[in-house]
Amino acid sequence: MPESTTEIVTMMTDSELLRLADAVGVPMPGRRVTREWLEDAVLEAVLEHGMGIEETPQTPLTDPAIEVEGMSKRFGSRVAVRALDLRVRPGEIVTLVGPNGAGKTTTMRVITGIVRQDGGRVVVNGHDVLREPELAKRVVGYIPERPACYPSLRVHEYLTFVARLYGTPRVRALLRMSWCARVFQLEEYMDAFMGTLSKGNLQRVLVASILVRDPPFVLLLDEPIYGLDPRGAWAFKNELRRLRDGGSAVLLSTHILEAAEGISDRLVVMNEGEVVGRGTMDELRSVHPGATTLEEVFLELTGGVPRP
Amino acid sequence: MTGTRPVLAMVVKEQLNHLRRTITSPALLLFYTLTVIGVWAVSSLVAVLVGLGPALGSLVSLFEESVERDVVFLACAGATATSVLVGQSGHGLTSLLRPYDENTLMSAPVTPRQVFVAGYFRRVTRRGMLTVLAMGILLPLHQVSWTAYWSAVTVVGTVVLLLEFNYLLGGLAATLRLKLERRSTQRRWQRAGLSGLLIIVMLSGSPVVTGMRPAWALPYNAVAAMVLKLSGVLTDGPTVIETVAVVTLGILAALSVLAHSLDAGFYELAVVGRQEEQRGGRVSRLLRGEVDFTRSRASDPVVWLMAKDFWTEMRRPLQVWKYIYVVVGTALSVVLNTTDTMALGRVRIPHELEYAAVPAMVFMLVLVVQLVSVGSLLGFVDERDMIYQLRASPLRAVDIVMAKYIPSVVEATLLVLPACGMVAYIFPVKGGLILLSLCAPLVIVFCAAGTMIGASVPVFTADPRTPPLPLALALPTINFVSAGIVIGVLVLAGGTVLALVALPAVTVSLTALFLGLGVLSLRQYR
Ligand SMILES: Nc1ncnc2c1ncn2[C@@H]1O[C@H](COP(=O)(O)OP(=O)(O)OP(=O)(O)O)[C@@H](O)[C@H]1O
Ligand SMILES: [Mg+2]
Numbered sequence: 001m002p003e004s005t006t007e008i009v010t011m012m013t014d015s016e017l018l019r020l021a022d023a024v025g026v027p028m029p030g031r032r033v034t035r036e037w038l039e040d041a042v043l044e045a046v047l048e049h050g051m052g053i054e055e056t057p058q059t060p061l062t063d064p065a066i067e068v069e070g071m072s073k074r075f076g077s078r079v080a081v082r083a084l085d086l087r088v089r090p091g092e093i094v095t096l097v098g099p100n101g102a103g104k105t106t107t108m109r110v111i112t113g114i115v116r117q118d119g120g121r122v123v124v125n126g127h128d129v130l131r132e133p134e135l136a137k138r139v140v141g142y143i144p145e146r147p148a149c150y151p152s153l154r155v156h157e158y159l160t161f162v163a164r165l166y167g168t169p170r171v172r173a174l175l176r177m178s179w180c181a182r183v184f185q186l187e188e189y190m191d192a193f194m195g196t197l198s199k200g201n202l203q204r205v206l207v208a209s210i211l212v213r214d215p216p217f218v219l220l221l222d223e224p225i226y227g228l229d230p231r232g233a234w235a236f237k238n239e240l241r242r243l244r245d246g247g248s249a250v251l252l253s254t255h256i257l258e259a260a261e262g263i264s265d266r267l268v269v270m271n272e273g274e275v276v277g278r279g280t281m282d283e284l285r286s287v288h289p290g291a292t293t294l295e296e297v298f299l300e301l302t303g304g305v306p307r308p
Numbered sequence: 309m310t311g312t313r314p315v316l317a318m319v320v321k322e323q324l325n326h327l328r329r330t331i332t333s334p335a336l337l338l339f340y341t342l343t344v345i346g347v348w349a350v351s352s353l354v355a356v357l358v359g360l361g362p363a364l365g366s367l368v369s370l371f372e373e374s375v376e377r378d379v380v381f382l383a384c385a386g387a388t389a390t391s392v393l394v395g396q397s398g399h400g401l402t403s404l405l406r407p408y409d410e411n412t413l414m415s416a417p418v419t420p421r422q423v424f425v426a427g428y429f430r431r432v433t434r435r436g437m438l439t440v441l442a443m444g445i446l447l448p449l450h451q452v453s454w455t456a457y458w459s460a461v462t463v464v465g466t467v468v469l470l471l472e473f474n475y476l477l478g479g480l481a482a483t484l485r486l487k488l489e490r491r492s493t494q495r496r497w498q499r500a501g502l503s504g505l506l507i508i509v510m511l512s513g514s515p516v517v518t519g520m521r522p523a524w525a526l527p528y529n530a531v532a533a534m535v536l537k538l539s540g541v542l543t544d545g546p547t548v549i550e551t552v553a554v555v556t557l558g559i560l561a562a563l564s565v566l567a568h569s570l571d572a573g574f575y576e577l578a579v580v581g582r583q584e585e586q587r588g589g590r591v592s593r594l595l596r597g598e599v600d601f602t603r604s605r606a607s608d609p610v611v612w613l614m615a616k617d618f619w620t621e622m623r624r625p626l627q628v629w630k631y632i633y634v635v636v637g638t639a640l641s642v643v644l645n646t647t648d649t650m651a652l653g654r655v656r657i658p659h660e661l662e663y664a665a666v667p668a669m670v671f672m673l674v675l676v677v678q679l680v681s682v683g684s685l686l687g688f689v690d691e692r693d694m695i696y697q698l699r700a701s702p703l704r705a706v707d708i709v710m711a712k713y714i715p716s717v718v719e720a721t722l723l724v725l726p727a728c729g730m731v732a733y734i735f736p737v738k739g740g741l742i743l744l745s746l747c748a749p750l751v752i753v754f755c756a757a758g759t760m761i762g763a764s765v766p767v768f769t770a771d772p773r774t775p776p777l778p779l780a781l782a783l784p785t786i787n788f789v790s791a792g793i794v795i796g797v798l799v800l801a802g803g804t805v806l807a808l809v810a811l812p813a814v815t816v817s818l819t820a821l822f823l824g825l826g827v828l829s830l831r832q833y834r
Contacts, residue, residue: 114579140415170814220415
């Protein structure tokens with residue numbers, strides 16, 4: 001978090017502050033307490049419990065954080081991914097690009113352990129996804145292609161639930177929740193049922209549901225920018241950079257090439273289940289000297305630039 | 309590793325919120341209330357009928373006397389075997405997972421077992437609430453006698469439990485199949501394993517085995533024996549407590565084996581589905597609905613819509629069996645009715661009771677038509693979110709409604725044929741054929757009611773995938789009332805020529821009313 005615990009507490013809404021007071025066990029002496037008194041009392045209790053944002057235990061990811069070796073996946077007779085090699089190190093944002101049906105979603109699903117590969121090895125944070133799925137998933141934050149959520153849960157209930165699922169202490173989760181609500185403009189939706197959220201707001205909630213947990217993460221984000229408005233996309237990209245700098249590993253897929261260009265450290269271009277190009281932006285450009293933009297590189301790699 | 313507690317707590321919260329949202333939404337609440345009142349009224353009516361006419365009561369006991377012991381045992385075992393057959397495809401099992409579990413639970417550090425437990429808990433709470441509702445609705449039966457009420461409740465309760473056991477067994481068959489598939493065993497072995505399981509179930513319900521009491525420790529046999537004891541066929545059947553205990557033990561055993569045998573294959577099945585080999589000759593491809601219906605030469609968009617519905621319907625698993633059932637069932641009932649054998653199952657009606665058989669038969673017919681016309685509700689629900697696209701197309705609302713209505717009438721007509729044959733066989737009433745012709749107006753009206761409700765689902769909810777429960781429950785109420793009107797008109801008109809005019813008139817008006825309302829709600833989508 002770029003802000004300190006103190007800043008978050010002072011900017012909390014009243015109901016958030018009361019919830020936090022309850023969580024840290026601040027006794028309420030009477031019906032009338034001033035906001036300042038409560039803020040001070042809560043802050044003191046939070047720091048006393050060692051639950052401030054700054055006191056998050058630091059357990060770095062193993063290097064590489066994602067390691068995929070010779071992974072293949074078939075659907076019936078159709079090969080979705082063929083002998084894929086992929087490595088994402090902590091502190092790195094790698095973007096998968098490729099035409100529709102290239103195998104990006106399938107790759108993400110295999111890495112999260114939702115779909116079982118036919119061959120090859122997938123290791124996340126040092127744990128083989130097939131052999132120790134729960135250990136591997138501890139650090140995974142996944143946003144699927146088609147975000148959906150429990151329609152009958154309220155946003156704050158969902159975020160609390162996710163924090164519990166990953167064993168994040170409640171106090172720290174509440175602090176981060178309040179911060180996320182502000183940064184992603186979710187304040188007015190915290191009490192709304194998730195079934196009533198718009199697509200973009202739902203996506204923000206899913207992003208927030210990862211951020212309430214203790215970092216670092218192995219993020220697997222399937223087209224996360226699609227559906228966010230410019231402000232949301234901007235906040236999201238900032239957040240990704242910050243997480244990367246904090247030691248998280250990010251693998252994302254997108255069709256928005258400018259976005260990919262802006263935030264990726266490396267790109268992996270897939271086509272029909274195979275990797276057809278990889279490297280930094282400059283490396284890709286140097287291999288295809290005729291192409292000036294990422295769009296043209298992409299077209300070169302995946303079937304040629306159509307000539308009108 | 310995370311414990312199961314938070315997962316369960318979340319499901320509980322979700323269910324409670326869901327309930328609260330239903331209760332606090334006026335439209336849904338209204339529908340709930342109307343439905344409960346309606347079903348309660350019907351249930352009271354039945355109670356009064358049973359209470360007033362001891363003749364009807366004795367008819368019921370007559371029916372019970374003619375029930376064959378072996379048939380009941382075989383039927384229960386058959387139900388279990390069918391569930392195994394249906395369940396092995398995995399559709400039942402994966403219905404526990406929602407699309408939104410993909411980003412929350414499947415990718416979280418919880419085991420597939422915990423995810424299963426959460427999904428199963430969700431299922432059980434919903435089922436439980438429905439069962440309690442059903443038992444409450446049966447309450448007017450106590451006017452006949454409390455014994456009657458309690459036996460009805462017991463039967464409903466144990467049958468629900470048995471269905472749960474069957475469901476879990478089907479889930480087990482699915483996980484077994486997943487494991488076999490992963491070992492890339494040949495399909496021959498998978499088939500052999502499945503057939504073996506089915507044969508074991510059927511054998512254990514066969515007369516030779518059920519003659520021995522230890523066989524009653526199997527849940528389906530226990531339920532059969534209990535039902536037989538309640539109807540007085542068996543004198544030494546298991547008590548209710550014993551039956552419930554046996555079935556519950558069966559459920560717990562199946563549940564724990566299933567929970568422990570699940571792995572991530574469960575997720576894959578839910579998220580990407582099963583990858584079937586697309587093979588087979590022309591006929592089997594036709595039966596599986598693998599037909600390029602876009603090559604149809606029809607130019608009318610409504611015909612198109614119907615063709616699309618038909619072929620996509622055929623692509624569902626087990627759809628073929630529906631049509632096989634129609635052909636075989638119709639043939640069987642024709643044979644039974646024409647060759648005058650007094651085989652098992654036929655009610656021998658004493659002369660003095662014949663008048664009571666007519667209402668009983670009509671009631672049966674209404675129930676049967678009710679069952680076969682449920683499909684009309686699904687025509688719209690199956691479109692899911694595409695319904696908005698359809699609505700935005702240049703098709704007229706009337707055309708859309710008709711395109712859903714006509715095929716549902718055709719299908720209900722097909723499905724009702726064998727059932728009618730069986731009813732005619734079971735109740736050899738004089739003039740029974742005339743009564744059977746009552747099915748025609750009933751099918752026409754019930755399908756219209758179903759289409760209306762299907763069309764109004766998106767008016768009540770922003771999520772056309774899941775019709776609110778009360779809407780679905782409203783269908784039987786509306787149907788019973790319409791049946792009452794149709795039959796009332798028929799009775800009023802008597803056997804006169806008037807009936808020839810009145811019956812079509814009332815049928816057409818009811819149908820037009822329902823379809824018109826359907827068109828109206830289609831125009832009101834948010
Ligand atoms: N459930 C499935 N059954 C059969 N084939 C599938 C299934 N899911 C994916 N495929 C196939 O696997 C291949 C890769 O699909 P995938 O969804 O991974 O592509 P993608 O790169 O994510 O595409 P998009 O950019 O459109 O999201 C495609 O050819 C697709 O048809
Ligand atoms: Mg994709």
